[in-house]
Amino acid sequence: MLNKKAISIFMTIALIFVVLLAGCSSSSSSSNKDSGEGKTVIKFMHLWPEGSSNAQYKIVDSIIKDYEKEHSNVKIETEILGPDQYRDKIKVLAASNELPDVGMTWSEGFLKPYVEGNMFAPLDDVIERSGLKDSFIPGVKEAYAVDGKTYALPLEMNVSYVFYNKEIFKKYHLDVPNTYEDFKKIVKTLVDHNVVPVTVGNKEGWPGSLWWMYLVDRIGGPDVLTNAVDRQASFEDPALVKAAEEIQKLVDMGAFVKGNTGLSNDEAKGYFMNEQAAMFLTATWELPNYTTSPDVSQEFKDKVGYFKFPVYEGGKSDTSSYVGGPGVGLFVAEDSPVKEQAKDFVSYFVKKWGEKSVTEAGVIPGTKVDPSGKDLHQMYVDVLNDLNNASNVTTYVDVQMSPSVSDLHHNMITALFGKQVTPEKFCRKQEQALKEEEK
């Protein structure tokens, strides 16, 4: 009797299991083409959730609505994840060959394995057809190219400036520096008056890397860094070592905020936002905080100015050269069943994004923007003009590197700022890693 009962319970549970398992597998079969009243469905995954990136989310949403209006036979299904989850999920999807039709990707180091795995479709035909060819900022599109083919269309562009607190500068009678010597004098004055000259958060390494990259650019010219990563030159180039030496000289002077090797970028930013530090080298993604963001007091916003990284005496580049880099771009999956429609959507998206992103989200797009006739904060107008006149934008070196060397670079930067390595060793270790990877 009991036995029978047990068996019946067992059967019930077994049945539940079967149903559960069946539920897991069936969801993927209903994807692609022709679901929902015979419409073409494009699956689109992006990384701007409504909560944390509201402005971007709204633009994306409105572009999708417009596109669906203009193409009544197309339906766009979005899946939205925060950047970190996005990064993880895209990898999992790629491994199981289930990439969305359209999605976002970072440039160079991130993109490369996907291209090599034949996951992304080349988009050169789209660029040609849609007339987007000349509308990108020089050097931006190339960041998404492998062997001369472009695999994603850039959406974001960031360049780095030194932002400074005008009030602190005024208090100690300081002017915006034109040369590196001037800059060091400013640092000295501020240190003498017990003000933190520069805040930088080196826990993750990349914020300090901006300083080093700019010094390399100013000392050795715009190409040395890219060449070193491309293996056309050595990473132990004198300019790279010299820049590392200059960093440690600044560290010795007390230029950087105390304990910076343990601070995250956000913590370091806090020092600038609370007016405890005079200068902060960061990229244009911070612009909204200094111009339009309702979360920052107007009083503080009025105090913020920016200057271009000063010129190094005897160096090989001037202030029209920038360190910067593209953020995310749009890719089309190679295996997408709706590839042509997806390509069309991508080019449509990039065009619309270029029109809306500056004014509505304060994001500098990868396409050229004419600031005239737009209701923009003066700082945006200046930055856009700078960009239109830029002679060169050196892509962030960690973006150019593979994930593994990039991680080493970040660790080495932390060590450089913490004086755990000598400038020579700093370069040698990275040279070794790059060399090893070449094999």
Place this chain on the structure above:
Amino acid sequence: MKNMMSNKVVIAFYVLPSLILITFLIFIPIVMTGYYGLMEWDGIGKMKFIGLENYIRLIHDDLFWSSTYHSFLLGIFSTVCLVFYLIISLILASKIKGADLLRKIYLIPMLLSSVAIAQLWLKIFDPTNGMMNKFLTIFGVDNPPAWLSEPKIVLYAIFVPIVWQYAGFYIIIYYAALKNVPEELIEAARIDGANPLQIAYKIKWPLISGVFKVTIVLALVGSLKYFDLIYVMTGGGPNGASEVMASYMYNEAFKKYHFGYGSAIGFALLVICLVMTWFIRRLTASNDNVHY
């Protein structure tokens, strides 16, 4: 009921659901991890079988051994702290005034999530604006260290919140064990003229030593695979100075995309934990049977 439990089929049936879950969620992934450890794999492309190369590299990897050393330091540190927790529980269990309130206070860190604790202590440790350094400056320390930035200090600085985080957990375990010590025994000892110290050492300690042994295993193995606060507070930095085994595994697999090597580290971590557990059980097994 007794009848039913003697039926092997029924026993198997009752065990089955959890057996299935454990197999799929724990045992199979363990085997898979060991298998991935034999591969060169970036997590996206094709896997390439390279035999034991990852494990050989592991043995020669200084960073792995330094992070293992850090993990063991944490293990020793947490184990030593167990003694303090035991003392606190002994005091709490001896019916002092406000013991109830204190017990609740000690439990608070347990209720916070790791990330909240990390944020809290990041603020405390902030080199210029942090509570710790403000405090030290008031007491005349001229140049207090930047706790999380100095390679020599960072590891010990980060041990403090870790130990603090788990204090309540162990105190509660000891407290419960002490409450289980029969009142009559203590009463009898007291009548025989034993002082509180003697009661604690001669009566209570032998009766809860079994629990203590379990907590040693918990603390040590927990420390060896510890990850949360290290990851959030320092990410293993600066330059590997606070890297532990689990954070090193994470960095290799998810930051550098060395999934094969990351899996090998994970597998090594498992082996080390198993060996340590066995070792401690051996070490403490000798006087396992105390009877009164």
